[in-house]
Amino acid sequence: MDKTPFLNVDELSVEFRTRNGIVQALEKVSLHVEKGEVLGVVGESGSGKSVTAYTAIGLLDAAGEASHGTVTFDGMPLTDAREADLRDLRGREISMIFQNPRAALNPIRPVGKQIEDVLLRHVQATRQTARDKAVAMLKKVKIVEPEQRYWSYPFELSGGMCQRVMIAIALACDPRLLIADEPTTGLDVTTQKATMDLIRELTREQNMSVVLITHDLGMAAAYCDRLVVMQKGRVVESAPVNDLFAAPQHPYTKKLIAASPGPNSTLEELTAVPDEMETANMAQPNVAPLPKRPKTAEPEKLLEVIDLVKEFPIKSDNVSLLPWRNNGQEEQAFRAVDGISFSMMRGESLGLVGESGCGKSTTSNIITRLMDPTSGDVIFDHRNITTHSAAKFARLPERMKIQMVFQDPTESLNPRYSARQSIAQPLRHLKGLRNRKEIATKVDALAELVGLPGNLLDRFPHQLSGGQKARVGIARSIAVDPLLLVLDEPTSALDVSVQAVVLQLLDQLKRDLGMSYIFVSHDLNVVRLLCERVIVMNRGKIIETGTADEVLNNPEEAYTKTLVEAIPHFEPRTEIERQVSAL
Amino acid sequence: MTRFLKHFRYVMGENPVTVFAFSLFTVILFMGIFGHWIAPYDPLATNTAMTLKPPSWSHPFGTDHLGRDVFSRVIVATRLDLGIAVSAVALSFLIGSALGCSAGFWGGWPDRIIGRFSDTIMAFPLFVLAMGIVAAMGNSVENIIYATAIINLPFYIRVSRTEASVRRNAGYVNAARLSGCTDGRILATQVFPNILPPMMIQISLNMGWAILNAAGLSFIGLGVRPPDAEWGIMVAEGATYIVSGEWWLALFPGAALMTAVFCFNLLGDGLRDLVDPLRRT
Amino acid sequence: MRTKLHQVGRRLLQALPSVFGVVVISFALTRALPGDPAIYFAGAMADKESIEQVRIALGLDRSWLEQFFIYVGNLFKGDMGLSLSTGQPVLQELLTRLPASLELTFIGLGLAVLLAVPLGILAATHPGSWIDHVCRVLVTAGVSLPTFFTGLFLIYIFYYLLGWAPSPLGRLDILYLSPPTVTGFYTIDSLLARDGETFISSLKQLILPAFTLGLFALAPIARMTRGGMLGALSSDYVRTARANGLARATVLLTYAFRNAALPLLTTLGMVFSFLLGANVLVEKVFSWPGIGSFAIEALVASDYAAVQGFVLTMALLFVVVNLTIDVILTLTDPRVGLDD
């Protein structure tokens, strides 16, 4: 092998022209990949991981420009290469797979054809052989019935299958380098693992070099040989994977590692390394200006869910032509929640865990009375709250007592409301506050409580960072002192370091205000941090209940087991050992 | 306010076409408000000694078949045309978006009824429907406005219905529910303001269309009553003089009309950016 | 395929209420038109007695409701009544005139698509650049003029002054006779009859009105193309295609444009119906013997049967066009039919 690395990024700087002037996206980033090596590029959103990859293969959009540095691939300079040459290279020598595979495939072209397009483009097949080759590729990525699937459209395939197709397209021409950009984001944990295993298997077969871009340290640890940590467009650390975890050098790396929840980490550990970015303009959420709710002496039942069922009608195409007949006897319905019952105590935190589509969000929406159940009851604070329709519930006094924190902090804030207006909303409508001054004082207090600096209160959602938006959402939900707070994946859209801070904030609030939580999440590791008890759901049914530690460490049910196992851990040493033993 | 001005300046800086459109709009607005004072002649005063005179220093746009000053008439007409466009669009915007929002937000039978209603109007040849309405109700300015508003309705219903149904389960809508807002309030404070940006494009297109529509009605004799000056009717009348060489009768009002419609159409993107909070810095 | 057939059937059924709505509204509207058809029909200098005779003969002495049911009953028999102003059965009028309008609209729309789609793609591939702005200004200018004004000006320049265009006398120059009717489209019929001269003549007659009409359709098509292409070009699948080194043409056409074309198709349907309605004025200016000019005259003359017939035809056309678009969409877009 010659001395220059296979892929070499040398002091690469990239600038973007935006409405606020030029933004430096990459600042002298240097990294390299050797033949056959799996390089992990980790970092939080905005750290420049993807930009690096895009720049390397010339996919940067028009607003971006590489202002400095070079990228060479197998000795060939890429930064100055002609677009035509790059085009020959892409897909043939360097391939890339993306996150959100369903969107990354042409929605109106059969997947087989999309594989063929690449094969034909790079003259890897003739018109006669392309079809067979494409089917062979589908087979290779372990798609069952490849002949039939050849004609499938992306929307007919599951997310995991789409990602396999993506892999098939990427590997169709046997490239020498594969760049995988967050290849498992948006997939369920079990699918994540299968996908990553497949990538590893196929690339190893060809001794391909792989660049794995991910925000998930666990995954990086599990699948990479060497890691590069990036932050704000800079490489802060680069080391072989076990060295990095054993002895992180850079504070940011340390913080990242600390903030990633593992099966045994505690909340305190997550934020052991302070986040300079968040703290820079954020007050510490330590003051508790609200009066603490006196704890009731004996535990009292707060919520009881009895035999809850929610059905959604399936729109079948097989309806009769006559509109009045299509609601006949054989109407089909999909049971999203299939007769679940559970209860929780006052002050307790309950985790609701499961993969997407298991019914956990539906359940939480019913409990918060945003949705009407098909049947079953929800007894809250000794009153059956399902007797009122969701539409009427808004005006009942119980409304105040059940609040919710939403999954996506961006989407849950009205883009036309400033943070202050958003937080004040429940105060106005539920508490009926009218006095401006009073509201302002209250909002200030709430902001302080959740650690949101007062100067941010007049900003609009798009002017706030993800963590700040999450805080606004939380402040809004606790504004009316609810008894029960339903947290619907409150951190899934956040970076790990922000997640850590938010989780801690939630924990603190719970302790200070004596609220009960229902924490809905797909991530057992996160749930464990906040909840005493966990309910695992699958296909609308409760699979397993128990204390968090029990479920995580000693799952009884097979499903729970796969769920737990699929979570990538980073215990580098054991991982290496496993790899060694596998070889 | 200063924030709005800053935002306004930003939106302007973003797009030269928008700057152009907004400056034009300012001019049109100015003419609409002060036109009667600017006009050098009485727009209604005839002078049979001075009929069909080509443009000159005293009559920059020439005179018409009754010796009226075309320049003054073009200027004075601005107010009426602007009035027709704005009120027709305002009417259909208010009614259409109210109907569409409710339909999209609640779904169910109101949605079906409103949907059918707008489908029915859409199935009409719109210009002929406008003709029919004006012919049936009589050709006055109000009826032209009503007719224009009615034929524009389905567009607003459609846009707002789609946008509202996308947002009916948005996070912030649910959040408002949790905050104890009733559906009506949610519709008014959460859903409606957020569908404004896409509606702005529709509004700007329709403003232009309203004027063209009035002009078309004038062409077949169902427009504004004489002697009021209105661009459409001036173009329509002037159009018959083109062949006989009196081009100025149609050209100048036509140019004014085109400028206005052009300006309204181009205004859309800028308007959308102005009301879109996401574009705010 | 069966389910797709069902969908088409269901769409048809869904359209029924709107068609019925159109029948009701057009009936009510034409009754509200000023002018007494009996007086008009009785002709100049008719006395009271003969007016009454006509009123009874036309059934106008009955109640509105009765008239409505008679009208609907006749509709089912395929009878749309008699046009007062032309003295022909409305159905026959519409059938002879519809091809003229359709031909004009098709050609106008075709011209617009040929111009607007490339402009839209051009703008989308250079968003924010001066090319984009120029495209926008160009197509917007197209919709900013009343069609009758554009039409008259074009006639003035190209016929009167330059003499390039043939006389604006409808579908054929005075000296040509219409080709034997097969489709009613003169261009097609003349080709079928292997009559090149008539074909050229009918094409020449079409250019100016079709251009006038097409100008009006540029903006929505270009806007939609641009929007769709922008969306498609920034989409993940185009990024994938580029990441796989696919040729620029493949990316632009097979990947981006095909996806952008789907919403464009829906827009085209709308634009077509719109043009069909909007060409009433163009037809008047160019003496085009289509249904639009027929409708204007009918409306001004309070010729209620003709107006009703016209409106109903347009509504049916609207339904047919939308249905066609739906069918094309279901055939080209595999996703259609899953949602909704």
Place this chain on the structure above:
Amino acid sequence: MRRRDFLKTAGAVTGASVLPFLKFLPAEAAGRSDTLVVVAGQGINSLDLHRKGTNRPSYQVTVNIYDRLVRFGVTELKDGSLSYDSTKIEPEVAESWTTSKDGKSLTFKISPKAKFWDGSPVTAHDVKWSFDRAVSLGGFPAVQMKAGSMTKPEQFVVVDDMTFRIDLPKPSKLTLPDLAVPIPFIINSKVAKAKATEKDPWATEYLHKNPAGSGAYKIARWDPGQQFVYERNEDWALGTKPGVKRVIVREVPSASTRRALTERGDADLYMNVPAKDAKEFKEGGKIKVSGAPIDNCLHVLGLNLKHKPFDNKKVRQAIAFALPYKEIVEAAAYGRGKPMYGAKEMTPSTIKWPQPFPYDTDFDKAKALLTEAGFGKGFETTLSYNLGLADWQEPTALLIQEALGKIGIKVTLDKIPGANWRTAALVKKSLPMHLENFGGWLNYPDYYFFWAYKYGHLFNSSNYKNPEVEKLVDETLHMSVEDPLYAANVMKMISIAFEDVPRIPLYQPYLDSAMQKSVEGYASWFHRQLDCRTISKA
């Protein structure tokens, strides 16, 4: 299956309107020495004038393809253009006629030269059937026949095959001229009767689309809404053989396009040219304009006596003094109108009709009259006009509006679509102030007064009622022109019209037609339609 039906119907439609003998226009028609291309604003809607709903342009079909018993002669005017002569009645199908002593019956001798297109001779039976039809079908034909005192089929007598007699209740000067108007045209009754049905005994459905006549032209082709083509009847022997073999009448709705076609030489003849175009054609010199003031026709401002304050004579006179006559003739009629103002005396000196009224623009006088009438402060009213005639009515209305504003009368303009115009103005007579353009086909002042000044009559849109006028008109209408009382009566009528002014005449309009210099023999007619029989092309 739908498609095929559709095609079949579409095919049938064109098929029906094309007569078998002409399938293609020969290509050499490009030379066009024998082809005349006419442009018209409105197309015909029927080939049968007796049918209900037949529009005005369709009258010309009757004129050209059918014959009548008699016709008006043609005379040359001072300026060299040709016009019909209301005083000269010539034989057509009738080779001669006699009036009985008591004047109560007219006997016509039918010319053996008169042959229908199918070769069969025109007989008295055909004439009777046609006349019976004209009085039986009601509507306009019956009304027009009535003007000639013909109301019942019994009045029409077949003496023998070639002799035909009309019996009248009393002698009338109007009967003979009334036989020369388009209405009493002669149909081939054998053809028509064969197509008649029980429900349709007068074969209106058949004749609507299929002419059966004897005229100098046949219809070769009719594409409704587009054009129709006349083809010369080579066997016609009732007059000079027409000079043009084929006439194509093309419908061109836009007036400016009609003008452009004419100027560019694509159209030979343009009937009914708007005044402005006529004036400019004349000035341009490239296009020949033939026009004459239309007999017995006036453009007037009607004041409705049922609406206050127009019941007040002083108010009407005030308005008559306030109208801007000169401006109207200049700006609305472009000089193509004969002034009808400025007579010096309140009593007429001749029985010439129309003649100038004793009013002129005089605001002081108008104001004084208005004050005298008690409306010194003015009042508000609405001036309605017909959308279909907007080319002269709109500028006129605008000028009137402005002028009346000067004496304190605030006028709102109201444009009424053509269809509603008849209803509102003539049938319901509900418009307070309006513009009107009646012209009588038969050129007698008393005939004009009969229609426009008699209470309840169609064109008396002013609801004018004066017992003296009623009596005078009844007396005079059928009276012979030679009758010594005639002139006195007419003079009296006119002086009452001067005094009462329910209709204020603005001017007498011209009927202008523009044509290429090669077109000769064009004559203007009272019915304002094209008679192509006299035309030839150089």
